[in-house]
Amino acid sequence: KAGVTQTPRYLIKTRGQQVTLSCSPISGHRSVSWYQQTPGQGLQFLFEYFSETQRNKGNFPGRFSGRQFSNSRSEMNVSTLELGDSALYLCASSLQGPSYEQYFGPGTRLTVT
Amino acid sequence: TQLLEQSPQFLSIQEGENLTVYCNSSSVFSSLQWYRQEPGEGPVLLVTVVTGGEVKKLKRLTFQFGDARKDSSLHITAAQPGDTGLYLCAGDLVESNYQLIWGAGTKLIIKP
Numbered sequence: 001k002a003g004v005t006q007t008p009r010y011l012i013k014t015r016g017q018q019v020t021l022s023c024s025p026i027s028g029h030r031s032v033s034w035y036q037q038t039p040g041q042g043l044q045f046l047f048e049y050f051s052e053t054q055r056n057k058g059n060f061p062g063r064f065s066g067r068q069f070s071n072s073r074s075e076m077n078v079s080t081l082e083l084g085d086s087a088l089y090l091c092a093s094s095l096q097g098p099s100y101e102q103y104f105g106p107g108t109r110l111t112v113t
Numbered sequence: 114t115q116l117l118e119q120s121p122q123f124l125s126i127q128e129g130e131n132l133t134v135y136c137n138s139s140s141v142f143s144s145l146q147w148y149r150q151e152p153g154e155g156p157v158l159l160v161t162v163v164t165g166g167e168v169k170k171l172k173r174l175t176f177q178f179g180d181a182r183k184d185s186s187l188h189i190t191a192a193q194p195g196d197t198g199l200y201l202c203a204g205d206l207v208e209s210n211y212q213l214i215w216g217a218g219t220k221l222i223i224k225p
Contacts, residue, residue, distance in 0.1 A: 098212060102146075103158070
């Protein structure tokens with residue numbers, strides 16, 4: 001079974017730009033969660049989608065948004081990038097939700113200059 | 114304030130030694146997961162503990178869930194360089210809503 005894939009793996013953007021990250025979950029998994037990981041803050045929950053519906057959202061500004069498609073693939077978008085948005089963005093898929101076994105992708109390393 | 118406190122934050126030991134990593138909270142969790150993350154990769158689930166007092170073994174790794182389901186520990190026997198990584202615990206609060214609470218992690222380095 002193919003694992004969780006994330007594209008792109010690396011990205012360099014400048015302040016003020018916007019970015020879209022993509023996540024393809026394991027086949028059959030309907031839940032996708034997004035996380036931001038930084039050395040100072042650790043793993044921070046962004047949002048979780050299940051069957052195209054956002055079920056929960058973390059404490060991030062409205063510049064961070066996401067969506068899920070009917071095939072369970074998910075995207076997250078960050079608008080008006082700030083230097084502090086530099087981080088590893090991880091997505092995780094599971095059958096029913098984060099409480100169940102989660103499988104993480106390798107992440108997208110975003111650098112904002 | 115971290116809801117889940119992991120300790121120590123950093124540990125560097127020699128191959129063959131034993132170690133214990135702790136994950137503590139004042140909150141009750143319905144379950145707790147342990148992950149290991151290697152550089153440049155996403156976390157990989159090691160184990161999920163569900164019942165208070167539960168002990169699970171994964172080769173040289175022993176995981177325990179506290180009786181009150183507020184804390185957990187990971188014990189590694191005869192550590193090997195391949196155990197090097199960031200160990201993360203994540204808890205599912207009893208009243209959670211599709212969200213795990215994450216610890217900040219323990220960075221473990223095993224020197225050959």
